[in-house]
Amino acid sequence: MASGEGRHGWGWLDCEQARGWPEPVPRIAAEGWQRFEERAPADVHSLVGDLHHDLDPLVRAARATPQTFLHGDWNLGNLGERPDGRTVLLDWSYPGAGPVAHDLAWYLALNRARLPESKEASIDALGAAQADRGIPLEGWWAAQVDLCLLGALVQFGWEKALGDGDELAWRCERAREGARRLA
Numbered sequence: 001m002a003s004g005e006g007r008h009g010w011g012w013l014d015c016e017q018a019r020g021w022p023e024p025v026p027r028i029a030a031e032g033w034q035r036f037e038e039r040a041p042a043d044v045h046s047l048v049g050d051l052h053h054d055l056d057p058l059v060r061a062a063r064a065t066p067q068t069f070l071h072g073d074w075n076l077g078n079l080g081e082r083p084d085g086r087t088v089l090l091d092w093s094y095p096g097a098g099p100v101a102h103d104l105a106w107y108l109a110l111n112r113a114r115l116p117e118s119k120e121a122s123i124d125a126l127g128a129a130q131a132d133r134g135i136p137l138e139g140w141w142a143a144q145v146d147l148c149l150l151g152a153l154v155q156f157g158w159e160k161a162l163g164d165g166d167e168l169a170w171r172c173e174r175a176r177e178g179a180r181r182l183a
Contacts, residue, residue, distance in 0.1 A: 112167060
């Protein structure tokens with residue numbers, strides 16, 4: 001930990017701790033990050049910690065891939081279905097520009113226990129849907145998925161460390177793949 005940092009190394013958690021943990025989620029996140037340090041392989045823990053302190057390498061690499069308009073909060077609670085079968089997205093609180101695989105990574109992270117198919121099948125389905133619409137995937141899709149799955153571990157590593165070992169192991173391996181894509 002660098003000089004001047006608190007126990008957790010992330011100012012927002014240290015601030016919440018100093019306030020006596022007035023809300024439960026920051027305390028749970030702090031416990032999760034502690035578990036992440038204990039459970040994640042050392043190389044992945046170091047990678048995620050480095051990116052917490054300097055996200056620029058990940059942002060630069062992801063920006064080098066195609067960008068689109070994002071919903072920002074793809075979770076099953078924000079999805080509906082029209083009578084004709086089309087999907088409806090609700091709760092547009094976090095829209096913005098970014099890599100489409102960010103919404104995918106968010107969806108996979110928040111909905112893991114309720115996915116109707118495997119994570120790999122979900123990744124393949126989104127890639128196929130883009131290809132079906134004439135979007136060429138060569139040269140960027142695999143890299144963008146790897147980078148965004150790494151980003152999801154940077155965001156949700158605390159939560160994954162509180163869960164089962166298979167999920168954490170899958171995410172750590174995908175983070176390593178994303179790390180190979182960093183400039």
